[in-house]
Amino acid sequence: MADFYAARATKNGGAPLDGFVTALHTWDGKVYTVMNEPMCWVYNKKLLPEDKIPRDHAGLAKLLNDNPDTFKGKVSSYDIEKTGVGFFSVALDNKRMENFFEIPKAFGTAKARFLGSSGAMVESVASGESVFGYNLTCSVPAFQAQKNPNLGIVYPSDFTNVVGRVALIPNKARNQNAAKLFLDFLLSKDGQSLMAATPGLYPAHKDVPVKGLDAEMIKTSFKPVELGPDLLFNLDPKERLAFLSRWKSSIASGRR
Amino acid sequence: MLALSFRLPVVAIMAATVMLPLSIIAYQSVLSEPFFMGGGALTLDSFRYIFSDPAFWTALQNSFGVATGMVLVALPCGAVLAYLLVRTDLPARWLLEPLVLVPMLIPSIVLGFGYVVAVGPAGFYTQIAREWLGFAPWNVYSRATITVLAGLSMVPYVYIYLSTALRSLGSDIEEAARVAGAHPLRVALDVSLPMIFPAIVFSTVLIFFIGLELFGLPLVLGSPNGFDVLAVYLYKLTNLLGVPSYHLMAAVVMCLIAMTIPLVFLQRLFLRRAERYVSVRGKGNRSRPVPLGRWRWPIFAIVAAWITVTALVPLSGIVIRSFVSHWGVGVNLIEAFTLDTMRQILTDTVMLRGIVNSVLIGVVGGALAVACYTLVALATHRRHDGLSRFVDYLVLVPRGLPGLVAGLAFLWVFVFFPPLAPLRSTLFSVWLAYTVVWLAYGMRLISTSLVQIGKEVEEAARSCGASQGRTIRDVTLPLARNGLLASWLLIFLMFEREYATGVYLLTSGTEVIGTLLVTLAETGAMDRASALSLVNVVIIGIGLGIALRFGVKIHD
């Protein structure tokens, strides 16, 4: 795939980046992770009491099943058929935990709503239509939380998937040099620090501190995703359809 | 009446424009992968896949259910309203009539937002109801609600067709029934209703189609709860397998077309026979409006309530949402008031581009579309030969294509023919899709205007020495001017309300308000979606206002 599309990114002036760059995830010198995107959960601070806030994947299903009054009709998640990132995030969850499909089953029981985007989930939770949202790309709620005091964010403590936002330069790009300059900036210390300082953006580099995120947490529970051809497992039609059908039947069985 | 040298090229171009997208869809549906990938063998696997997918059958069932429900809601409401406003002495008819038409100005997707924000589980009115009544007696996400809301949004169309038919009904046959001893309700059932039967059939089929291809409302209200209709099922196929599965989408489209196109032809056949019913135009005497007696004000209240639910509720939801930074349980709306969202919409490059594009496409694009429709209408003007019949049937084909599908099909056309590729990312591609989608509607508008010009006027010009072309230029078109202007206005309205057709053609540069709304809906940016919807409705209102000011009449 990459051979068709990505040109080799080369350095062009500016501070040397090597040491810095190699600390980031790259693939074949062509695709770079420039930003990180933790997958977090959101909840409505006003409506969800402290003791009911889900904190980790392992206990989520039980929490939902044990508290139908709090959660029934008030849970939202990605519609993984509609969104690639939604699918990806639950596929990752499945890889990283046992008995993942208890979670969609619990969603079924709770008559959860499946929305097309993080933004829609934020809207749903912030307005109180839902009290809990599962697996959002964190940039959206982080930005919204500034304006809306009712929005709470949870980084699951057993593991928090961190998906990378990647950048690459297509072979046939018309302004390759401008692209390379921009890419350099994104990867530079200045660029990464700027990201750290902007709410809603998360730098890719481990060593750049981010306001509001516990450094410890980053080291222990944040699990970045490795770039590589293995990720393409996601796109294999058979695998995908199999996963989708298992997802849907779990939900259905929970509904009954 | 024009020469073959004019008619043939026009018809050929039109045929190409209509049949090309369709052919590509058909071709793609039997390929094993997207046609631009190069490889791919002929296979029926795509059909096998969707026929074995339970989600497909559920979506199909749901679409039928919604379509039928919409007819059952819209037809009676529209008929009753038409009768009340045309024939009776209901108070303030001059005010009610334009208000009844207001939902026509609001795209269905905007209606969806509006209802969610206004009467969704955490909506403004829902919260008020909870405070006053302790509970809110409605559920905006139920499939019944979706069907009813969709049906109500169709009422203006039914109203227009039926009220026009009622108005053109010679009053004398109704008077004759009354003199013979029938009271007004009896007259309505025995005489008026049967006489406007063609209009009723037409409206029914129209609503059924729109129901089958409904996209916006179910996307916003139904999808989150697993209630998918065919158009949403199609839309989901874009991402279902990670990469757009065009072959599967094409197969779904072929199924859809297989249902809608025969329906269209059937309707036309039916109308042909029913038109023999048309009565001799009696003397249009001033008819005494049927007095409603003591029912006058109660009925007025009901109609007013209806208008409130279908127009004011969603609109107010949108207006409020555009001006608050957040909302929901326990939020004081006045504190949350902000102009930021509006400011964002009106300053963001992409948004601005979308707004400008929308206006361009509506005004300029609309005029161009009317010009094209006029050319085609002229090619069949006063000629009833094989070529005209061919055009008549051809024009019906795009009617069977939902907007979403048409946009996709045109995307493929541009991809399929490399020389056309640069056009793909210009507004032209969107305009082309719009023009074809609305071909049948526009043609009908224009033909009606042209046909109303008496044959003798043209014959008089010919006998003075004017050629066919000259006659069209000097006599026909000037006389049809008002009709053409009215058509321009209506096409403008339709184009402004479009949202599904441009979805697959969406790229940097071709944004229009409608497609931006779909994107915003999908990313859940309800505040911006509401603000943009407000801008959309305002634009439509302004356009309508300008046109009415210049004396354009929607119906005479």
Place this chain on the structure above:
Amino acid sequence: MTKLAVDDIHLAYGSMDVLKGISLDLAQGEVVALLGPSGSGKTTLLRAIAGLEAPHRGRISVDGRSVYDAAGGVDLAIEQRNFGMVFQSYALWPHRTVLQNVGYGLKLRGKGAKDIEAAAREALGRLGLGHLGERYPHQLSGGQQQRVAIARALVYNPPVILMDEPLSNLDANLREEAKTWLRSIIIEMQLSAIIVTHDQSEALAMGDRIVLLQDGKVAQVGTPVEIYTQPANLAAASFFGRNNRLKGRIVSLNGGHARVAGAFGELDGLAKGPLAVGDDCTLVLRAERLAVAAEPGGNAIEATHVTSMYAGAHWEHVFRQGEATLTLTSPTRVAGGRAFLRAEPDDVWLFAA
């Protein structure tokens, strides 16, 4: 016995007065022709009687019972007035057969299906349309449609039948035939009818009495002979026949007669209405009451022959006198050139100008 009484009906469209106090009555078995130029209000009056238009003052009663009474607050709905009405366009229901059209009134009155069919067939048979029961209106000729419309109005035996220009939609030759036939049906069935027409020959032929309307008011009521030979005012005089009109001034009066002078010279005429010496007046002479003579003498006008037109049953001769054109009818030709047109003084009608 009065069947229908219309009393001082006033009707206005907005600020425009259309009927300005009309009264008439209809006896049992009588045919009244409502006649007048367009805009005179005759159709409006007919529709007001039927309830299709709303007057604001006056009274309408059938067999003594009010169907409309402004003072008494009575305004029966259209469907309760029990009139039979024949519309100018016939207004047949295109989606029903002829039989269903005719039987509708009985159906509304709750008659059984068998009775309805029998009565409808009988009505159609009487009008010579018995074989057309199963056809649809668009399959009938104009004359046939007219008869269906009449059958439909008769079938439930209404006390009064209202007809709005029943002959105007027929071809000229059919019209003559229909005139006779319509009158005979009315007489045979002893109907009480009001017929609106703008055609004086129809009114003269079909009406037992004529009510002439002009500008929302009644100009004259009388039998055809009365109205034609003794018009009470200029409106009535000008409406009928072929008239010559001249302007003059009263020179002298002599009992009911007067001498008039004008551009045409001097003539003796019959004064219609109060006239004094020196008054301006209008002279009306019927074309068939003028005779051509070669020599002067008697009550005559000198004129020059312009042209003659052959009308089959008679000739129409056009003469010119000064600025005025005079027409007279005669069974024979006349010589060209100068001639003297003679009229009996009683045939020269003088009206106030």
